[in-house]
Structure formats: C-alpha cells, structure tokens
Amino acid sequence: MNRIPLGNTGLIVSEVGFGGIPIIRLSREEASAVLRRAYEKGINFYDTANAYRDSEQKIGDTFAGMRDQVIYATKTIKRDGPGAQEQLENSLRMLRTDYIDLYQLHQVSQERDWQAITAPGGALEAVVKAKAEGKIRHIGVSSHSLAMALKLVGSGLFSTIQFPFNFIETAAKDELFAAARKAGMGIIAMKPFAGGMISNAKVAFAFLRQFPGIIPIPGFDSVAGVDEITGFYAADNAVSEEDLAVMEACRQELGQQFCRRCEYCQPCPHGVMITPAMGYGVIAKRMSGAVAADFARIPMESVPRCIDCGACRTKCPYELPIPEMLKKHYALFQAHRAALNKA
Numbered sequence: 570m571n572r573i574p575l576g577n578t579g580l581i582v583s584e585v586g587f588g589g590i591p592i593i594r595l596s597r598e599e600a601s602a603v604l605r606r607a608y609e610k611g612i613n614f615y616d617t618a619n620a621y622r623d624s625e626q627k628i629g630d631t632f633a634g635m636r637d638q639v640i641y642a643t644k645t646i647k648r649d650g651p652g653a654q655e656q657l658e659n660s661l662r663m664l665r666t667d668y669i670d671l672y673q674l675h676q677v678s679q680e681r682d683w684q685a686i687t688a689p690g691g692a693l694e695a696v697v698k699a700k701a702e703g704k705i706r707h708i709g710v711s712s713h714s715l716a717m718a719l720k721l722v723g724s725g726l727f728s729t730i731q732f733p734f735n736f737i738e739t740a741a742k743d744e745l746f747a748a749a750r751k752a753g754m755g756i757i758a759m760k761p762f763a764g765g766m767i768s769n770a771k772v773a774f775a776f777l778r779q780f781p782g783i784i785p786i787p788g789f790d791s792v793a794g795v796d797e798i799t800g801f802y803a804a805d806n807a808v809s810e811e812d813l814a815v816m817e818a819c820r821q822e823l824g825q826q827f828c829r830r831c832e833y834c835q836p837c838p839h840g841v842m843i844t845p846a847m848g849y850g851v852i853a854k855r856m857s858g859a860v861a862a863d864f865a866r867i868p869m870e871s872v873p874r875c876i877d878c879g880a881c882r883t884k885c886p887y888e889l890p891i892p893e894m895l896k897k898h899y900a901l902f903q904a905h906r907a908a909l910n911k912a
C-alpha cells in the first residue's frame with residue numbers, strides 16, 4: 570500500500586483509508602480483528618466521528634500503544650462551540666489520545682450550518698482554539714452539497730475536504746477537486762460504494778484509482794473485505810471496457826435520485842422505517858418484485874404512517890423528496906404484493 574501526502578497537511582496517509590461506520594455493528598473483538606487486518610495491510614488512516622456510536626472507542630482500544638503509527642481523523646456534528654468542545658474531549662477519551670490528527674466539522678451542507686459554525690461562539694472558533702492548544706493538528710470539513718463544498722474550499726479555513734465520490738456521484742470531479750488541489754487541501758472521498766448502492770467492488774475501485782491523491786475511505790466490516798479492497802491496490806486495476814459497461818448499467822439503474830442509506834433523516838417521529846423503504850425500488854429491480862415484496866414487507870408496511878410532515882426532508886443531505894419517493898415505492902410494493910397474492 571502506497572503512502573501519499575494528504576494535501577499540504579504534512580500527514581502521509583495510505584492511499585486508501587478506513588471508514589469507521591460499519592465497525593459499529595461488529596462486536597469489539599470482531600472490530601478489532603478487522604482494524605488490525607487493515608493495519609497489517611498498510612492502512613494507517615482511520616476516519617471516524619463522535620456520532621458513530623462506539624466506533625472511536627473500538628479504534629482507540631485496538632491501537633492503544635501504537636499512536637505514532639496511526640493517523641486519526643474524527644468529526645463533530647455540533648455547530649456551537651461548547652458542543653464541539655465537548656465532543657472533541659469525548660473523542661480524545663474514546664480514541665485514547667491527547668491529539669487528533671484531523672478534526673473535521675461534520676456534514677456542513679446547508680447555509681444554516683455554515684452560518685452556525687462560523688458565528689461568534691460557533692464550532693469553528695472552538696476547534697481553532699483547540700488547535701492552538703495542541704489537541705488538534707489540522708482542521709477539515711465534510712459536506713454533501715457541491716455548492717457548499719466549493720464555498721468551504723474557497724473560505725481558506727480548512728486543510729481537507731471530505732465529499733462523496735464514486736462512479737455514480739462524480740459531481741466533485743472537476744471544479745471541486747481542482748479548487749481543493751489549488752488550495753493545497755487534502756481530498757477524502759466518502760461513499761466509494763454510493764452508500765451501498767454499488768455492489769461491484771472491483772469496478773468501484775478501478776474507477777477510484779484513476780484519481781491518485783484522492784483518498785477513498787471505504788467502511789470495512791470483515792477481514793475478507795479488507796483483503797479484497799487492499800488487494801486492488803496491490804495489483805494493476807485499470808478500468809476495462811467491461812468495467813465501463815458495468816458502471817453505465819449501474820448509473821441507468823439508479824438514476825439521479827437515490828437514497829445513499831446515510832440515515833441522517835431518521836428517526837421518523839411517526840415510525841416510518843425510512844431508509845429500508847427508500848431502497849425498495851432498487852431492491853425490486855435487483856431481486857424480483859415478488860421476492861422484494863416479501864423481503865421488505867415490514868418497512869414497506871410502515872410507509873402509510875407518513876403524514877408528510879417534511880421533518881425527514883430537511884435532514885436529507887441529498888435533498889431527496891422523501892415523502893413523494895416513499896409514496897411511489899409504496900405503490901410499487903402494493904402492485905408486487907397484489908401479484909404475489911394472485912400467484
């Protein structure tokens with residue numbers, strides 16, 4: 570695994586990092602085995618967030634005593650200074666360290682996020698102070714909105730930008746990456762599998778490897794997964810004609826509006842199981858209608874509880890029209906169920 574500079578930070582990171590969400594669902598022992606395997610395979614860059622339940626703790630426990638050999642990136646979702654400071658202290662404790670290499674303001678996607686973090690007494694003020702105190706080495710930011718990401722890069726306030734990037738979501742490829750490079754910023758690519766919508770890992774990484782210097786951070790939940798993805802970096806993995814055809818078929822299948830399963834919209838105050846229900850259209854295409862209707866019965870039966878309050882919609886970083894999409898998926902589910910009942 571090659572090591573490359575993360576922009577102008579001075580941090581030298583593995584060309585693929587470790588995304589810290591999937592280890593949440595593993596036991597401590599399983600998570601530790603996956604993290605250790607990643608380290609053995611040459612991954613030294615671990616990205617997590619205080620919001621990812623016990624992810625920081627699992628990382629901190631696994632690499633206790635090895636602090637100088639790993640690079641930690643974590644995040645705060647808080648917009649106010651005291652909240653961000655509290656989350657930072659919590660992260661330091663969970664990761665068992667007295668400094669964070671890269672501390673990111675998490676999911677700054679809307680204007681109200683920007684206004685809040687940059688206000689007097691806001692999160693940015695607190696992290697700048699923490700950096701001066703030596704608790705943070707570099708300040709970064711993550712976003713899901715291209716317009717806001719361009720603004721964040723242009724602000725000159727951050728050393729890195731984290732943004733979704735995969736062969737379906739390529740919006741960042743030209744303007745954003747060029748601006749970030751020009752500013753000397755490190756670029757971290759989240760969602761290399763488009764939130765689980767891309768199932769072909771070989772093709773996903775063949776695409777990403779065309780962009781050296783951009784660090785993807787796939788989430789790993791198994792030792793086999795670590796071996797598979799690090800294996801792509803040990804061999805030539807150039808994009809073939811066949812790969813291009815797979816990418817195009819996947820783009821056609823998903824269209825522009827699809828759920829990345831990030832779960833920021835949840836919980837629904839009325840008990841709608843939003844994320845699994847939002848995936849119904851894709852599940853139905855990949856399975857058959859009959860199998861999908863049976864497989865997704867429980868989440869789909871929660872959809873009629875939606876009263877169109879709009880609470881989820883304002884939380885979706887991709888600005889998906891969730892209630893409308895749910896209604897469409899529910900109509901499809903009903904048609905599949907009717908066909909199933911007739912058979």
Ligand code: SF4
Binds near residue numbers: 874879
């Ligand atoms: S719009 Fe529907 S799904 Fe979204 S939060 Fe409101 S009730 Fe729940």
Ligand code: SF4
Binds near residue numbers: 829834843888
């Ligand atoms: S609807 Fe939006 S916020 Fe909810 S899981 Fe899907 S992409 Fe994420």
